[in-house]
Amino acid sequence: MTDNVLSSNQRVKLRTDSLNLFYGSFHALGDISMEIYDRSITAIIGPSGCGKSTLLRVFNRMNDLIPGVRVEGEVLLDDFSVYGKNTDVVSLRRKVGMVFQRPNVFPKSIYDNIAIGPRKHGIKRTRQLDEIVEHSLCQVALWGEVKDDLKKSGLELTPGQQQRLCIARAIAVEPDVILMDESCSALDPESTMKIEELMFSLVEKYTIIIVTHNMEQALRVSDMAAFLMIGQDRIGKLVEYGPTIGMFSSPKDKRTEDYITGRFG
Amino acid sequence: MKLTPAQSEKIARTVIWAAALLVIGLLSFIIVYILVKGLPVINVQFLTDNPRSMGRTGGIASSIVGTFMVTVLAIAIVIPFGIGTAFYLAEYTKGNMLTRVIRFSAESLAGIPSIVYGLFGFIFFVIYLKLGWSILSGGLTLAFMILPTVIRTSEEAILAVPLIYREVSFSLSATKWQTISRVVFPSALLGIVNGIILSIGRCVAETAAVMLTAGLALGMPTSIFSPTRTMAVHFYVLAMEGISTENAFGTAALLIVLILLINVVANTLVNRFMAKGR
Numbered sequence: 035m036t037d038n039v040l041s042s043n044q045r046v047k048l049r050t051d052s053l054n055l056f057y058g059s060f061h062a063l064g065d066i067s068m069e070i071y072d073r074s075i076t077a078i079i080g081p082s083g084c085g086k087s088t089l090l091r092v093f094n095r096m097n098d099l100i101p102g103v104r105v106e107g108e109v110l111l112d113d114f115s116v117y118g119k120n121t122d123v124v125s126l127r128r129k130v131g132m133v134f135q136r137p138n139v140f141p142k143s144i145y146d147n148i149a150i151g152p153r154k155h156g157i158k159r160t161r162q163l164d165e166i167v168e169h170s171l172c173q174v175a176l177w178g179e180v181k182d183d184l185k186k187s188g189l190e191l192t193p194g195q196q197q198r199l200c201i202a203r204a205i206a207v208e209p210d211v212i213l214m215d216e217s218c219s220a221l222d223p224e225s226t227m228k229i230e231e232l233m234f235s236l237v238e239k240y241t242i243i244i245v246t247h248n249m250e251q252a253l254r255v256s257d258m259a260a261f262l263m264i265g266q267d268r269i270g271k272l273v274e275y276g277p278t279i280g281m282f283s284s285p286k287d288k289r290t291e292d293y294i295t296g297r298f299g
Numbered sequence: 300m301k302l303t304p305a306q307s308e309k310i311a312r313t314v315i316w317a318a319a320l321l322v323i324g325l326l327s328f329i330i331v332y333i334l335v336k337g338l339p340v341i342n343v344q345f346l347t348d349n350p351r352s353m354g355r356t357g358g359i360a361s362s363i364v365g366t367f368m369v370t371v372l373a374i375a376i377v378i379p380f381g382i383g384t385a386f387y388l389a390e391y392t393k394g395n396m397l398t399r400v401i402r403f404s405a406e407s408l409a410g411i412p413s414i415v416y417g418l419f420g421f422i423f424f425v426i427y428l429k430l431g432w433s434i435l436s437g438g439l440t441l442a443f444m445i446l447p448t449v450i451r452t453s454e455e456a457i458l459a460v461p462l463i464y465r466e467v468s469f470s471l472s473a474t475k476w477q478t479i480s481r482v483v484f485p486s487a488l489l490g491i492v493n494g495i496i497l498s499i500g501r502c503v504a505e506t507a508a509v510m511l512t513a514g515l516a517l518g519m520p521t522s523i524f525s526p527t528r529t530m531a532v533h534f535y536v537l538a539m540e541g542i543s544t545e546n547a548f549g550t551a552a553l554l555i556v557l558i559l560l561i562n563v564v565a566n567t568l569v570n571r572f573m574a575k576g577r
Contacts, residue, residue: 094470101393127472134470138463140482150481151471200467207471 047072047211047241048093053107055088057100062088064269065107068260075233075242077256077278079249081293084262085270086245090213092116093243094130095123111211128155131209135216137196139188139203144171144180147188147199151207170202174232194225201232205240212236214244218251230255249294253282261290330555337552340545346553350517354533355543359550361519365434365527368520369513370502372438373445374495380442381449382491388450389457390479409447416444417511425512432514432526440512441505445498452497456490457483489569496565500558506531530554 048070055063063085070076078086088097095116097103109116116126139147148167157163167184171177176198180191188199197217204212214233218226233242233255246252252259259278265271274281274290285291302310348358384401392398420440430436460483468478506529514526515536528536530550537547 096466096470099466099469124472124474127470132467132470134463134467136463138461138467140464140467141486150468151473154471154473154477154481203467203471 044074045072046070047112048243049108049110050092051108051110053089053092053105053109055085055092055097055106056102056104058102061267061269063092064265064267064271066272068272068275070241070243071258072241073237073239074257075237075244075255076258076260077252078243078245078260078262079247079252079293080262080270080273081264082247084264086262087215088270089260089262090215090243090245091132093211093213094127094132096132098123128207129209130211130213131204131207132213132215133197133201133204133217136220137193137200139191139196139199141187141189143185144188144191144199145184148203148206151203155207166206170206171199173205173236174198174202175228176202192225194221194228197221197225197229198232201229201236205236209240211241211243214242216245216247219247226251249282249296253278261287261293263289263293333548333551333555337548337550340549341553345546345549349519350533350546353540353542354517354537354546359530359533359546359553361517362528362530362533362550363553365513365520366503366529366531368434368523369437369441369509369527369529370499372434372523373441373502374499376438376442377445377449377498378495381446382453384450385453385457385491386479389454390475390483405447405450408443409451412507413444413505414507414511416440417508419443420508420512431524432512432516434513434520434523434525434527437509437513437527437529438523440508441502444505444508445501448498448501449494452494453487453491456487456494459490460486492565492569496562499561499565503529503558503561504531504554505529506535510535530557 046069049068051067053063053066054061066089078089080086091097092105092109093111093116097105105117111126111129114126115121140150142150145167148170149163152163152166157166168177168181171180176195179195180186188196191199197220201212201217218229221229230251233244236242244252244256256278258276259281260275261273261281262270263273274285274287276286281290282294285294345358346363347360349361350359351357384405388398388401417440420436420443424430424436424439425432430439464482464486465478468482473481509529510532513529513532515528515532516526517528517533518525520527531554534547534550534554537543537550
């Protein structure tokens with residue numbers, strides 16, 4: 035289990051520098067500069083519509099799918115410029131995986147759901163694929179539950195199992211970073227707990243960034259917390275960023291305090 | 300006189316039921332009538348013999364083969380172009396001038412009567428390209444005729460694939476082509492196949508367009524350059540020229556059975572294919 039305290043010399047995995055994002059003429063994110071530490075869990079919190087998901091989707095350039103998106107400023111993954119001119123989005127997304135809000139398994143077998151990523155990268159040998167499938171399912175603690183039903187459709191699993199299958203699918207391509215966009219919000223408390231436990235084991239290998247509406251969850255799982263809010267100018271800004279425990283026990287900004295104590299949002 | 304809500308409800312119910320019953324009744328009457336008149340004509344000889352004395356006697360074997368060849372050719376031509384265009388419209392462009400032109404053309408083409416396609420095919424394929432009355436000319440003409448349907452049904456099927464599937468695929472570091480070929484296409488396949496089945500039915504049943512392009516020849520076709528007389532054309536000629544009402548009904552009954560069979564077989568295939576994923 036993580037102890038929610040970062041050692042001071044923790045390596046920076048992702049860095050944004052004066053990041054601005056526009057949807058057409060709409061200025062969605064303004065001047066966001068933050069550093070995300072390797073093998074830690076960072077929670078992005080804030081009221082609805084403040085740009086949490088937009089910020090999360092900057093890291094794997096998922097916003098590219100929306101027409102009219104423009105990004106200014108620098109985003110670095112290690113020393114690799116995420117929005118650089120010569121950046122290959124496909125190899126970026128190989129390093130930065132994503133788990134979405136709703137469990138969205140493909141209408142395929144459990145096995146094929148996990149194998150789809152590795153197959154895209156040219157892994158064809160059955161033995162190698164078998165290993166990847168087993169390893170990925172073990173990492174999400176799903177192997178024991180489904181090892182005899184790998185040919186069964188992923189849609190027959192419970193929503194909680196489906197979401198763990200989605201996480202297994204994401205880690206099957208061996209990313210460095212896993213983005214989780216409110217990945218527990220569609221699940222019951224028990225499944226949520228399982229996924230949170232999973233985060234603690236995954237963080238030993240991966241850098242995890244989550245977006246969550248659930249303050250208790252942010253406090254339970256994250257090492258660092260980023261509080262985003264829309265300012266007077268309708269632009270989403272980073273109000274406060276720091277170790278989660280510090281932010282929740284003594285928020286530096288009045289707006290952070292109001293939000294995390296449930297006075298609005 | 301004012302109707303109470305209960306009364307108007309009752310009247311509406313009666314009218315709607317009557318309309319539905321009338322339609323079902325008429326449809327089944329037509330089908331049953333043709334089958335009753337036509338099925339007794341169909342026997343092994345009818346299916347395996349070529350027509351003799353202009354179709355007065357003999358069977359319709361050459362017409363069955365001709366219909367099959369023209370339809371297969373048309374479908375084979377339309378599949379790459381139709382589905383390719385649908386993917387271009389749905390996945391590769393975001394509403395520019397070119398897509399508007401393509402959509403407008405497809406919609407206009409869909410509204411043109413088939414005899415006009417026949418005339419076009421006759422002038423362009425038969426005469427200008429010197430393909431003559433042939434299965435090739437007929438297949439090409441039918442391909443043009445069903446192209447708009449295939450494009451539209453395929454595009455709808457592609458657009459119906461949830462956006463999240465594409466997002467997940469991209470998030471797994473797939474390229475656009477991998478996303479389309481491994482995620483979007485399999486999910487849209489059911490709808491695409493449905494559009495093609497619809498088109499097969501139209502090819503098999505088409506008269507005007509193939510009469511002008513594939514011809515009226517009664518002989519057994521030997522290649523795609525042979526002229527042929529498809530079943531629908533054969534049926535039309537037999538009835539119009541008063542050659543043999545009996546054989547006309549036999550051909551019509553076979554057409555109906557064939558189209559029913561195509562639908563049943565295709566649905567079963569698609570369902571089995573989809574069931575594998577479920």
